[in-house]
Amino acid sequence: MTEQIKHHLTDSLLMAYSAGSLPEAFNLTIAAHVSMCDECRARLGAFDSLGGALVEGSESVEMSAGSLEAVMERLKAPERPAEKPIYSNGIVPAPLRDYIGGDLDAVRWKSIGMGVKQAILPTSRDATARLLFIPAGAAVPDHGHRGTELTLVLKGSFADEVDHFGPGDIEVANEDLNHTPVADIGEDCICLAATDAPLKFKGLIPRLAQPFLRI
Amino acid sequence: MLREAESESHSIPSPLMAGRARYSAMQRQGPRPKNVTKKDAAENDDWVTCIQRIRENEDRQAFERLFGHFAPRVKGFLMKSGADEAMAEECTQDVMATLWQKAHLFDPSRASAATWIFTIARNRKIDALRKQKRPEPEDLPWGPDEEPDQADVLALQQETTQLGKAIKNLPEKQKVLIEKAYFRDLSHSEIAEETGLPLGTIKSRIRLALDRLRHAMK
Incomplete structure (x- = not known):
């Protein structure tokens, strides 16, 4: 699957994820994409190495007296048994499973009109992560962005003014992009999307609904 | 990957979580390329060996050496990131305790000791400063018994040494920008706007590291 991914994360997003400066909703979406994409996993590893090199070259600040002993004392306590890693069994990457609380069948969808459904995931409020369900052939209303929007395709595919996006592909949209994502006719499309500012819809009705729907 | 039990504090970044036993491979030493000085490369190997000793023998001396080298650096890193002295001290102790407890998860074919410790410290930082977990x-x-290729381990450790040198040799202005991105919570849009960010300058280094990592992951 990973060979088919055409749309990847930008250097600045990978670097910010590695540095740990992004909101939780972005971290989740990036972690989900990296779970599906070996290319970005390798690039992330390189940025982590950069962080390692910075720690290595970082100015030392002396530890408190008795610090080492305090740590050794703590290590005497029995360890928690190691957890078995969780692997996805299909289209929901493990980090996303944690937020859904299971697979896609555990998602509590809410209709936002014209067959499109969404589910907001519990993250910190500085950005929003949502699952989007777009029925085959349907469109998400034309919208622009005040901040950055990441859209990761989990299932099916969509096309917009930019390109065609299939499973594992991630679209990075910013203020310059107004787009109308349309799901391909063959299959319903499910995406994970993160936004750091409310979307701007062009039509009147979605704009009125916006405060209630948190989109 | 965020395991339930770890989500509350020390989640270990996934590229490093490959739970493979691999340390016996570290006993065999291959030839070293000439462009890495013996001392630097030996130091990296040394930290890898220390972590191996903790894992296999619960070796306190090895831990003390790692602690002496890395704890003050991690503390400095956390204070640069905005933690006060008391919080930085406490978090550093947590990071070092995690290093001991999770030594079996360290994969020297995918990260240097410093890189692994950075990822633990970063996650602890997000947890402490922002009260967030990091997916x-x-x-x-x-596979359960997969051993890392010794050549991969060596290559990765040497690349990391090279990367560290490349950063040291960057012009001061560029170095400051990278440090800002990692220590000062520069957001990704700010990173993108910082035109002087030397991503291009260090790209060749990163790309090399990337090739190694990609190879190691196959």
Whole structure:
């Protein structure tokens, strides 16, 4: 699957994820994409190495007296048994499973009109992560962005003014992009999307609904 | 990957979570390329060996050496990131305790000791300063008995040494920009706007490191 991914994360997003400066909703979406994409996993590893090199070259600040002993004392306590890693069994990457609380069948969808459904995931409020369900052939209303929007395709595919996006592909949209994502006719499309500012819809009705729907 | 039990504090980043036993491979030493000085490369190997000793023998001396080298650096890193002295001290102790407890998860074919420790410290920082957990990528499904290729381990450790040197040799202005991105919570849009960010300058280094990592993951 990973060979088919055409749309990847930008250097600045990978670097910010590695540095740990992004909101939780972005971290989740990036972690989900990296779970599906070996290319970005390798690039992330390189940025982590950069962080390692910075720690290595970082100015030392002396530890408190008795610090080492305090740590050794703590290590005497029995360890928690190691957890078995969780692997996805299909289209929901493990980090996303944690937020859904299971697979896609555990998602509590809410209709936002014209067959499109969404589910907001519990993250910190500085950005929003949502699952989007777009029925085959349907469109998400034309919208622009005040901040950055990441859209990761989990299932099916969509096309917009930019390109065609299939499973594992991630679209990075910013203020310059107004787009109308349309799901391909063959299959319903499910995406994970993160936004750091409310979307701007062009039509009147979605704009009125916006405060209630948190989109 | 975020395991339930770890989500509350020390989640270990996934590229490093490949739970493979691999340390016996570290006993065999291959030839070293000439462009890495013996001392630097030996130091990296040394930290790898220390972590191996903790894992296999619960070696306190090895831990003391790692602690002496890395704890003050981690503390400095956390204070640069905005933690006060008391919080930085406490978090550093947590990071070092995690290093001991999770030594079996360290994969020297995918990260240097410093890189691994950075990722633990970063996650602890997000947890302490922002009260957030950090979703980690799903781990790669390694086979249970898979040993890392010794050549991969060596190459990765040497690349890391090279990367550190490349950063040291950057012009001061560029170095400051990178440090800002990692220590001062520069957001990704700010990173993108910082035109002087030397991503291009260090790209060749990163690309090399990337090739090694990609190879190691196959």
